[in-house]
Amino acid sequence: MAMLGFLKSAGRVALARNPSPFLCSSLKQAAVPSLFRMMSALASQNDVLFRQLFDRETCTYTYLLADTQTKEAVLIDPVIDLAERDAKLVGELGLELKYVMNTHVHADHITGTGLLKKLVPGCQSVIAEVSGAVADVLIKHGETVKFGEHELEVRSTPGHTNGCVTYVSHNLKSVFTGDALLIRGCGRTDFQEGSAETLYESVHSQILSLPEDYVVYPAHDYKGNTSSSVGEEKQFNPRLTKPKDEFIEIMNNLGLPYPKKIDISLPPNKVCGLYNLPDELAAKLED
Numbered sequence: 001m002a003m004l005g006f007l008k009s010a011g012r013v014a015l016a017r018n019p020s021p022f023l024c025s026s027l028k029q030a031a032v033p034s035l036f037r038m039m040s041a042l043a044s045q046n047d048v049l050f051r052q053l054f055d056r057e058t059c060t061y062t063y064l065l066a067d068t069q070t071k072e073a074v075l076i077d078p079v080i081d082l083a084e085r086d087a088k089l090v091g092e093l094g095l096e097l098k099y100v101m102n103t104h105v106h107a108d109h110i111t112g113t114g115l116l117k118k119l120v121p122g123c124q125s126v127i128a129e130v131s132g133a134v135a136d137v138l139i140k141h142g143e144t145v146k147f148g149e150h151e152l153e154v155r156s157t158p159g160h161t162n163g164c165v166t167y168v169s170h171n172l173k174s175v176f177t178g179d180a181l182l183i184r185g186c187g188r189t190d191f192q193e194g195s196a197e198t199l200y201e202s203v204h205s206q207i208l209s210l211p212e213d214y215v216v217y218p219a220h221d222y223k224g225n226t227s228s229s230v231g232e233e234k235q236f237n238p239r240l241t242k243p244k245d246e247f248i249e250i251m252n253n254l255g256l257p258y259p260k261k262i263d264i265s266l267p268p269n270k271v272c273g274l275y276n277l278p279d280e281l282a283a284k285l286e287d
């Protein structure tokens, strides 16, 4: 897969496209085990810096990943109120922030992407093309996002929103699931083109099909958990272990109140946090 890489966006964004975007990666791994072993050997786990960061207000996790040799780094799902924290950490660690990536158009907080582009000049915003949002790099299922010798595979996991993606690091045996799969839960499906049936199929085919020891890192946790594993979620997730019809019934009756910040979050998030911000946050971008 990485061998088929091509360069995009004036050579700054290295992406690799799967020959068949809908062929499950685990099937391909089985078909070409030596290629995957070779790729893993190229980039050892020790060469990756990993930080899980938290926003107490919205219970959102942001992830920083970096190649410790080349210093290239990516941030996944930053929150605007903590963009300065993230930029400071990137600077202190001497990293070159390449991509600020979103798993989807969030409804509960404003993405930190726009402010980070200002605080760390040169980084590029990333989101799924299917989301319809504006970003420097629009990714598709089957592509990979590279930082140094490392990469994240993009898997389309719609259901919470149409444009939800999950990022997989085979090297770290880790999966960044956004709101598709939460620890012992999953993203709600009652707005933003949500569909319980689609979410069930996405999570089972694209996430729970990964090896059981892959660590699950979600975009939120409301109960104090930090991570899970594919094996644990296959055994204990109270929603996704159910047959599909029961899952749909559960999701249609969650009765959750709408996220408090949905109305102020969606307009800026559709442009990756660059415009349409509430006044006090817009002022930060203008400073």
Ligand SMILES: N[C@@H](CCC(=O)N[C@@H](CSS)C(=O)NCC(=O)O)C(=O)O
Residues within 6 Å of the ligand: 058, 106, 107, 108, 179, 185, 186, 187, 188, 189, 220, 256, 257, 258, 259, 260, 261
């Ligand atoms: N109370 C929070 C919103 C909580 C919420 O709805 N979380 C979403 C993910 S953010 S859109 C969700 O999918 N939750 C699933 C669940 O089972 O809790 C707020 O007001 O922001």
